[in-house]
Amino acid sequence: MKLHWSPKSPYVRKVMVCAHELGLVDRLELVRSVAAMLKPNAVLMHDNPLSKIPTLVLDDGLVLFDSAVICEYLNELGGGSLFPQRGADKWPALRWHAFGDGVLDACILWRNEREREQPLPALIDAFERKVCASLQRLDDEAQALSEAPFSIGQVAVACALGYLDYRFDSLGWRAMAPRLAAWHAQVCMRPSFQRTEPVDG
Numbered sequence: 001m002k003l004h005w006s007p008k009s010p011y012v013r014k015v016m017v018c019a020h021e022l023g024l025v026d027r028l029e030l031v032r033s034v035a036a037m038l039k040p041n042a043v044l045m046h047d048n049p050l051s052k053i054p055t056l057v058l059d060d061g062l063v064l065f066d067s068a069v070i071c072e073y074l075n076e077l078g079g080g081s082l083f084p085q086r087g088a089d090k091w092p093a094l095r096w097h098a099f100g101d102g103v104l105d106a107c108i109l110w111r112n113e114r115e116r117e118q119p120l121p122a123l124i125d126a127f128e129r130k131v132c133a134s135l136q137r138l139d140d141e142a143q144a145l146s147e148a149p150f151s152i153g154q155v156a157v158a159c160a161l162g163y164l165d166y167r168f169d170s171l172g173w174r175a176m177a178p179r180l181a182a183w184h185a186q187v188c189m190r191p192s193f194q195r196t197e198p199v200d201g
């Protein structure tokens, strides 16, 4: 399987964390692909016309995106339990997955805006408010995150927090969400997170 990959992308990180958790890393051929909103990548678009990473090309030619679909595919392939199928664990896991991805989506738009020559203050303010409100809500849920079985929900939330460390260091998110920070520190001890720390280059 070929994975369009970058060591910086938090969505790719979700996929790689799942691959490590499921023992599937050796089955992935990593292809370094640059994806930037303003620079569609022709090679990547051959596989994914949306020019986004992660994109997974299966051996039979089927191309999977986005990260949610790829993570679920890997979970099924590896016979894992990262996507609880039913019962009380399913909806909290899927909600945290959407919550983590939503925080990431806001952060990516926020970063794009702040790097423009003349960022729009109202947009910057709106992204900051949404991300900070999400951190406070997740802080209230820190105990639930630690008590629930480890799933795609925790993977997504922890990858979003890792992205804040990587790109929004000055936000000082730990001071706003100390219980969440303690939970995150525990999750970061997992080998799957240690082996997927974002790096420049």
Ligand SMILES: N[C@@H](CCC(=O)N[C@@H](CS)C(=O)NCC(=O)O)C(=O)O
Pocket: 008, 009, 010, 011, 035, 036, 037, 038, 050, 051, 052, 053, 054, 066, 067, 068, 101
């Ligand atoms: N919802 C997608 C988001 C993926 C995404 O936006 N990835 C970024 C890299 S971190 C990207 O490919 N950006 C290029 C673009 O938006 O054109 C997923 O979960 O895979």
